[in-house]
């Protein structure tokens with residue numbers, strides 16, 4: 001028997017590309033679907049430089065039901081699907097809500113429909129800690145209540161989890177939803193990493209682009225939060241740790257170890273770092289002085305959130321291994337590698 005085949009949607013994106021590498025290194029055949037709306041085709045070559053294997057790739061939009069059906073019909077030997085493909089910018093989702101609902105929700109429906117019709121039974125879904133809003137208790141467990149969404153983006157993650165809940169009840173499909181906290185960093189080879197188009201929304205790419213001279217100054221959004229240094233606190237996690245959790249989730253499904261039709265796990269380190277902690281870690285590992293200024297809070301930001309990781313650690317047998325210094329060094333090395341390519 002050949003290797004098991006896994007479909008990775010959004011496989012040329014930030015978390016997707018790192019997961020493709022881990023899957024290939026664990027002996028899986030990987031097929032990627034991506035519409036390249038927020039990634040580039042060169043990522044495939046860079047994956048191949050790391051693993052020696054060029055993944056099979058098709059470029060199309062999963063919101064296109066006919067294309068998705070046709071693809072799954074041709075690839076009905078797929079053992080499982082990891083579904084990353086989605087839009088993820090909170091601010092943009094406020095301006096273009098329908099764009100977000102169509103892309104994020106319709107794509108999942110099309111995939112599930114295709115799975116049902118072709119006997120594909122395993123799905124890992126990219127969810128987010130955004131579903132918790134500002135939790136009442138920290139660290140936040142998977143049992144914490146889902147709070148009303150603050151953005152269409154967050155709402156699509158909640159809706160997708162609901163769709164999975166009822167679809168897995170009605171049909172012979174297993175799903176694992178992984179709620180990521182704040183994925184950062186890059187592969188240690190600096191061949192793949194985060195490639196934000198335009199001005200980055202997220203903290204770490206903004207830090208590294210400022211340090212490399214592409215941006216003049218980082219804005220720190222608020223220092224009047226009720227936190228030790230006044231800046232907001234998040235659970236930053238290395239993207240390779242996140243990628244490894246996906247391999248564990250796939251193996252759990254393929255080995256028939258799932259205990260519920262839909263299982264949900266937090267993917268975080270369990271440690272909260274403030275924006276200033278992240279800046280300080282960056283300055284320490286890079287030796288660079290970062291130009292930043294304090295500005296008012298960003299609307300929609302929660303004050304603090306970090307994961308209770310016990311359920312994922314015990315049930316999946318997975319634990320995030322890398323600390324914030326390693327994350328920042330990897331992100332910085334990646335930024336420097338990108339800059340070297342541009343010269």
Ligand code: UD1
Nearest residue numbers: 088090128130201202203206219220221232234275298301
């Ligand atoms: C956001 C989403 C999260 C999503 C993630 C994906 C919410 C509430 N959060 O996370 O669901 O999965 O993006 O990309 O929906 N900051 C600055 N200056 C900057 C940028 C950020 O000070 O230029 C601060 C923010 O205020 C925040 C922290 O850095 O306190 C992290 O921000 P960011 O990287 O954008 O991630 P989140 O907003 O936590």
